[in-house]
Amino acid sequence: MTFQKIRGGTDRKLGAHHDGSGVNFAVFSENATKIELCLFSSDGVSEKARIALPERTGPVWHGYMPDLPIGTLYGYRAHGTYAPERGHRFNPNKLLIDPYTRELSGAWGNDPALLGYDITSAAEDMSFDTRDSAPFVPKSVVSDPALFVRSQQGQHTRTDRDLIYEAHAKGATQLNMDVPEAVRGTYEGLASDPMLAHFNDLGVQSVELLPVHSFVDDRFLVEREMRNYWGYNSIGFFATEPRYFGPNGIQGFRQMVDRMHAAGIEVILDVVYNHTAEGDHRGPTLCYRGLDNASYYRLNANQPRYYVNDTGCGNTMNIAHPYVLRMVMDSLRFWVEAMGVDGFRFDLATTMGREDYGFDASGGFFDALRQDPVLSQVRMIAEPWDIGPGGYRLGEFPPEFSEWNDSYRDTVRRYWRGDAHSAQEIAARLLGSADKFDHSGRRSWSSINFLASHDGFTLADITRYSRRHNEANTENNRDGHHSNFSDNCGVEGDTDDPQIRAHRAQRQRNMLATLFLSQGTPMLLAGDEFANSQQGNNNAYCQDNATGWLNWGQADSDLQQFVSHLSAFRQSHPAVRQTRFLHGAVRASDGQPDVDWTGFDGQPLHWRDPRLANLCLTLRCSGEAPEHDLDDDVVFVVFNRSEEQASVQLPKVSNGRAWLRAIDTSQPDITTSPKCMADKVDIAPQSVVAFVLDMPMGAE
Numbered sequence: 001m002t003f004q005k006i007r008g009g010t011d012r013k014l015g016a017h018h019d020g021s022g023v024n025f026a027v028f029s030e031n032a033t034k035i036e037l038c039l040f041s042s043d044g045v046s047e048k049a050r051i052a053l054p055e056r057t058g059p060v061w062h063g064y065m066p067d068l069p070i071g072t073l074y075g076y077r078a079h080g081t082y083a084p085e086r087g088h089r090f091n092p093n094k095l096l097i098d099p100y101t102r103e104l105s106g107a108w109g110n111d112p113a114l115l116g117y118d119i120t121s122a123a124e125d126m127s128f129d130t131r132d133s134a135p136f137v138p139k140s141v142v143s144d145p146a147l148f149v150r151s152q153q154g155q156h157t158r159t160d161r162d163l164i165y166e167a168h169a170k171g172a173t174q175l176n177m178d179v180p181e182a183v184r185g186t187y188e189g190l191a192s193d194p195m196l197a198h199f200n201d202l203g204v205q206s207v208e209l210l211p212v213h214s215f216v217d218d219r220f221l222v223e224r225e226m227r228n229y230w231g232y233n234s235i236g237f238f239a240t241e242p243r244y245f246g247p248n249g250i251q252g253f254r255q256m257v258d259r260m261h262a263a264g265i266e267v268i269l270d271v272v273y274n275h276t277a278e279g280d281h282r283g284p285t286l287c288y289r290g291l292d293n294a295s296y297y298r299l300n301a302n303q304p305r306y307y308v309n310d311t312g313c314g315n316t317m318n319i320a321h322p323y324v325l326r327m328v329m330d331s332l333r334f335w336v337e338a339m340g341v342d343g344f345r346f347d348l349a350t351t352m353g354r355e356d357y358g359f360d361a362s363g364g365f366f367d368a369l370r371q372d373p374v375l376s377q378v379r380m381i382a383e384p385w386d387i388g389p390g391g392y393r394l395g396e397f398p399p400e401f402s403e404w405n406d407s408y409r410d411t412v413r414r415y416w417r418g419d420a421h422s423a424q425e426i427a428a429r430l431l432g433s434a435d436k437f438d439h440s441g442r443r444s445w446s447s448i449n450f451l452a453s454h455d456g457f458t459l460a461d462i463t464r465y466s467r468r469h470n471e472a473n474t475e476n477n478r479d480g481h482h483s484n485f486s487d488n489c490g491v492e493g494d495t496d497d498p499q500i501r502a503h504r505a506q507r508q509r510n511m512l513a514t515l516f517l518s519q520g521t522p523m524l525l526a527g528d529e530f531a532n533s534q535q536g537n538n539n540a541y542c543q544d545n546a547t548g549w550l551n552w553g554q555a556d557s558d559l560q561q562f563v564s565h566l567s568a569f570r571q572s573h574p575a576v577r578q579t580r581f582l583h584g585a586v587r588a589s590d591g592q593p594d595v596d597w598t599g600f601d602g603q604p605l606h607w608r609d610p611r612l613a614n615l616c617l618t619l620r621c622s623g624e625a626p627e628h629d630l631d632d633d634v635v636f637v638v639f640n641r642s643e644e645q646a647s648v649q650l651p652k653v654s655n656g657r658a659w660l661r662a663i664d665t666s667q668p669d670i671t672t673s674p675k676c677m678a679d680k681v682d683i684a685p686q687s688v689v690a691f692v693l694d695m696p697m698g699a700e
Contacts, residue, residue: 003039003049009064011057014330015100015238016142018070023142025053026062027076027098028323029292031088034079035061038095044073044106044139059295059323073105073139074098078291082116082128084281087294087304091116094133094285099327101140102148102238102334103250104214109136110222114284125281125305137286147250148338162445163567164268165204166453167526168230169212169244171549178552186246187212191259199265202529202560203567206266206379208345210454212253214239216277216286221542224474229544230454232313232347235277235286237331240339257340266342268379269335273317273328274351274386280307280314288317295321298354310351310388319365320355328365333374343379345404348386350393359393366398376400381448395436401446402521405433408449412514413462413485416507418641423612426639430617431595432519434581443579447520451511452528455481457538459511459528462486463504464493469536472547480539493536505531506686509562509665513688516566517576517637517663529563530555562668569663573692575619575633585623589630594623600638600683602649613641618651636691640683647680653693663690 009024017024025037039049053063075097080090094116097104112119113131121127173179173189183189190207199207214236217228231241246252257267276296278289288296298308298316307315318324335341346352353363360366369375384403385392397403408429415422428435432444452459457468466488468480489503508531515522526532527550534540540548570576582595596618597605606612616638621631636659640646650659658675666684675694683689 003051003068004066006037006051006054007064007066008055009062011055011060011062014060014327015102016074016098016140018068018142018145022064022066023068023072024062024064025074025098026060027053027100027291028060028295028327029078029080030059030295030323031292032061032078032080032090035291036077036079036092037063037065038075038077038134039068040073040075040134040139042071042073045135047134050077068142070142070144072142074142075134075137075139076291084125084305085303087299089116089285089289089293091128091285091290093130094290095137096285096290097137097236097287098140099236099287099291100238100330101236102143102240103141104138104236104239104242105141106138108138108216108286110217110219111136114286115282116285116290133285148334150254150338150340162205162521163203163570164206164208164448164521164523165199165202165526166208166210166450166523168210168454168548169241170544171229172526174549175546176550176552183246183252185244186252187244187256188246188248188252191256191263196259196263196265200263201564202524203564203571204265204524206268206342207260208268208270208381208523210270211272211347212241212244212269213237213271214241218277218279219284226474226542227544228542229548230541232272232541233277234272237271237273237327238334254339261340266379267340268343268345268381269341270345270347271332271335272347273319273331274346274348275311275313275315275317278315280309281305283314296324308388310354310386310391311348312387316351316354316388319352320363325364325368329368329372329375332369333372336374336378341378343381345381345383347383349382349384349397349401349403350386350391351388353393353397354386354388358390359396361393361396361398370398370400395433395439395446399440399442399446402448403437403446404453404523405429405436405447405449405520407436408433408447408518408520409451409453410483410485412451412511415641416510416514417485417487418613419485420610423615423641424607426514427597427607427615430514430518431582434583438581444519444581445521445579448523449515449518449520450523450525451515452525453523454525455539455541457484457486457536458525458532458534459508460504460531460533461536461538462511463489463507464533465536466492467536468538469493470539472537473539473542480537484538503686505556505559506665508559509668510686510688512563512566513663513665513690514639516570517635517688517690519576519578519582522570524563526550530557530560558668565668565671566663569690573633573635574631575621575635578622580622580624582619582622587620587623589632590620592620594620596651598649598651600640600646600648602651614646615639616648634693638683638689638691640685640687640689643685645685646683648683649680650676650678650691657693659691660694661689662692663688665689 053061075095077092081088117125118127170185174185178194211231300306437446661673666687
């Protein structure tokens with residue numbers, strides 16, 4: 001293999017880019033003294049050339065290789081100071097992937113050679129390891145530019161009817177026998193006809209995927225013969241994780257997005273820019289640590305040998321650095337413009353807003369994102385916490401963001417479990433958590449309401465287990481959340497007792513009805529629509545097996561049909577999915593308040609009653625809505641948490657209209673019942689019922 005002499009190239013575009021005649025390589029390192037480009041044989045085994053990048057423009061090293069073909073495998077070696085006590089960890093014996101690579105060839109090995117230090121040395125990471133790591137590192141690929149030219153752009157829509165479905169790219173289809181076997185567990189499988197039919201039946205408008213950036217299995221998991229299933233261990237922010245490739249490789253991801261869009265479904269990616277797979281000071285040298293540790297990571301100011309660990313994952317990316325920020329922004333634009341996705345859920349988003357002085361909602365990352373002509377148009381969702389000082393920031397993100405509302409999750413669980421004072425709390429959650437979000441012009445869709453997510457119990461397990469059962473994670477059941485606000489309804493785990501099983505099913509329907517009748521944006525964990533269980537494991541991050549995969553073979557079809565009914569109801573009734581917060585403003589059209597809380601006797605609620613458990617809520621469209629957005633829809637919702645049947649006073653109606661019972665969790669198979677001719681109706685114990693007004697005479 002012979003190579004032309006390298007030329008200077010350009011620093012303008014980071015990464016490896018083929019222009020039809022050759023390849024321009026450009027990589028950032030502020031503190032390196034030399035960067036070498038390493039070229040490999042087509043099988044990735046033999047290093048055929050090691051060529052110093054000839055030019056440095058500012059902190060960018062670059063060079064142009066004529067006649068280098070598409071598909072060339074490469075990596076970098078970075079020279080510089082190895083002084084961990086000063087934050088520098090350059091070691092040219094370690095092959096580094098390109099931070100901007102869009103494809104990786106080969107797999108990560110699990111070998112001490114990946115470490116920059118000698119693991120046998122008493123000096124630990126202060127020592128220096130001379131072993132070549134190249135045999136254990138996948139190689140970056142010079143990609144075909146045609147792979148990343150989109151035939152269509154994403155939808156980038158946000159509607160008040162949105163239903164988000166959180167799913168794992170593999171686990172959602174691995175056990176679905178209706179999906180063709182060749183694409184089960186793949187990107188293509190997610191958008192197969194059976195899955196699209198399932199999404200449409202549920203009324204899903206957005207599928208939110210757990211991380212699909214290239215990631216690494218943690219060393220301690222590999223040693224236990226386990227894998228990182230969730231994927232929150234990113235190493236390549238432009239590379240699609242290949243373990244979910246189907247017959248069409250990387251094209252399968254693009255095809256998935258296109259098919260989703262054709263079915264009216266957005267694709268949202270869960271992205272992890274807060275930390276990387278390189279871990280703490282004892283972790284491997286794979287990319288960023290070797291290229292410029294002191295720039296890519298936030299280091300302890302007094303002891304830069306150690307990393308700031310606001311993420312709980314060993315390190316924290318230094319988003320405040322302009323070139324690290326640029327990489328994140330370039331990555332986000334790549335996934336929108338080249339791969340067609342519609343938005344992002346930012347893992348540990350508080351970390352993304354951390355400056356040297358702490359979290360700042362007007363910090364550099366948020367300012368850059370909000371002004372960007374591409375990214376400002378897409379969906380942005382924050383996980384509004386990390387474990388750093390002052391890390392819990394629910395409701396404090398810029399108005400373009402919506403946020404995962406864990407307060408909603410916990411309150412709904414506590415209410416249906418019967419906890420004291422939870423009725424007062426659930427009132428705010430039902431109305432979009434205005435106490436958290438109603439400021440700075442934010443809308444009610446800012447609150448992402450969920451009962452369960454990938455992290456924690458499934459909905460079924462909330463009603464089956466009172467404590468976590470994570471023994472299979474091999475951490476002596478110490479991992480996972482302590483506070484689950486769950487209730488096993490009398491028996492821990494599976495049971496044949498028909499009364500307990502019925503009680504659990506009712507509890508699940510109650511919680512689901514609460515979700516779909518709440519203002520805000522509902523999010524459904526994949527499988528909760530058919531009572532999927534993880535056998536009490538509330539931290540299945542390493543369970544790439546039947547525990548973590550959806551069990552379609554035991555799907556509760558009755559529950560799934562009920563969820564479809566709830567979703568259709570929500571889409572049909574604007575009163576339960578408003579974009580404005582409701583504060584009881586009087587509507588000019590009929591003189592009625594847009595929200596009204598009453599007791600079962602029709603009188604105002606006694607909010608200070610410590611025994612308060614039952615609620616009635618009347619929803620009308622906002623009294624603050626402009627004339628063009630007015631609607632006459634009215635929904636009356638009853639929450640009966642007591643163990644007894646109750647008689648409820650219906651709100652008075654006029655013009656010959658009558659109430660119809662449209663949702664009843666004690667009768668999940670009903671759609672709409674006959675008119676309620678009496679002033680009072682009976683409500684079954686432990687149930688949720690929603691009534692709607694029939695159409696007035698002569699209306700169409």
